[in-house]
Amino acid sequence: MAEVRVRFAPSPTGYLHLGSARTALFNWLYARNRGGEFILRIEDTDAVRSKKEYLDEILDSLQWLGLNWDGETYFQSKRFDIYRKYADKLLEEGKAYRDGNAIAFKMPKGECVSFYDMVHDKIEINTDELKDEVLIKSDGTPTYNFACVIDDADLKITHIIRGDDHIPNTPKQFMLYKALGLQPPKFAHMPLILGPDKAKLSKRHGATAVAEYRRMGYLPEALVNYMVLLGWSPGNNRELICGEELIKKFSIKSVGKVQSIFNIDKLNWLNSQYIRNYDPNKLCDIIMPRLVEAGLVKEDFDKTRFKKIIELFKTRFSNAEDFIQKSAYLFREDVAYEEGMREQFLNDKRIQKILKDLAGRFDGIKEKDFISKTIEEATRSFIAEVGIEGKDLIHPLRVAVTGQTVSPPVFDVLEVIGKEKVVKRLSSL
């Protein structure tokens, strides 16, 4: 039996929430760091609210984050007879009583429950504060606290790493372990993730599902890196950390006690850090579907060309949405001028003529030679002939072709837009 055996126990009554994902991550890191096991248990006792689509989504998100689990996946819905057996035992011993069709645990009075928490140290509470606990509901299904205790003991879980919000459950569960004559595991309660208003992060704060972030073009490494930084620090002023190094350095003891506010700016920054070093093919596979979805390109869009585009933009965007916004002019058929751009840069008759002449030059370049270097050479010599200042032409050129004043280096942009569109945009000024 492994020295460390932890579990992640999601309930398939909703999508995988960032907070839950972080809990899973810390469990996983602890297991991997200690050479232990990471078990997945599905808490699907609520048959009405549990949905297959949620389960699939949770599993999918975990895999996407790289949080692989060991052994079989346990389902509480398949273990009802076990809970029943233990409930009957407590009934026989007089530690529980029937309440209608339900079975409730008689909470002993006047006892002091004290346990050592790996992040909070000592936590104490008097059982006078606790009420009797329903173990088996009238419909025969177990309650959370009961099933949780039975399963954690039965599956030989050694450490329970979960959110702070479970602290009040812990003394109740402790009393259950005691009544059942079972050895309680060790506990670590991690501080919660809060929204900007300091309330527990929830849907009203915006996107909270891991799958949403995936869809928005965040990379799993970045999300993992961000989540781990919420409450933990590698030390030495390090921030970017992932993979084996993260596993090696992780320690539950250095997890902080302070709740932290989710900050999308920092996530965006981390994502952009990972983007610039990411495998270009993978990056294309992640971003391209979003463009197709946005209706900007067809699925058969040339991948080589797309890779060039990604290369051009990779230090300029932080997620898929951001990329789409900044690159749309490359894919659209016509230029959509930003407010006032045309008036400000292209109203001058002389500049219009110059740009049209330049279009003529471009038209003379062979399709296969229409690359950044050639375009720049052609433009530079054209500039010399016309006798205009470089930037007096380049800037209007950018606006004419992109519709905006901001873009990657203009000659690279011209190349990826393609000769046909460039000539068309310039000559139809």
Place this chain on the structure above:
RNA sequence: GUCCCCAUCGUCUAGCCUGGUCUAGGACAUCAGAUUUUCGAUCUGACGACGCGGGUUCGAAUCCCGCUGGGGACGCCA
């Protein structure tokens, strides 16, 4: 309301356990400068925190107490 948890820049944090090296370090964000055909990236710099009050001590961000503030839990949900 009751019980529990928590408290360093706007945000994430280092430092706290083992008091002095802390005129408190880093990162995001913001602002300014350099660079650039624009933006970005990059580099420089600026702004910016130990919640308050008592102790203990020669000395406290660090230890103790109180207060205040924030959060969480009080379901036959999980």
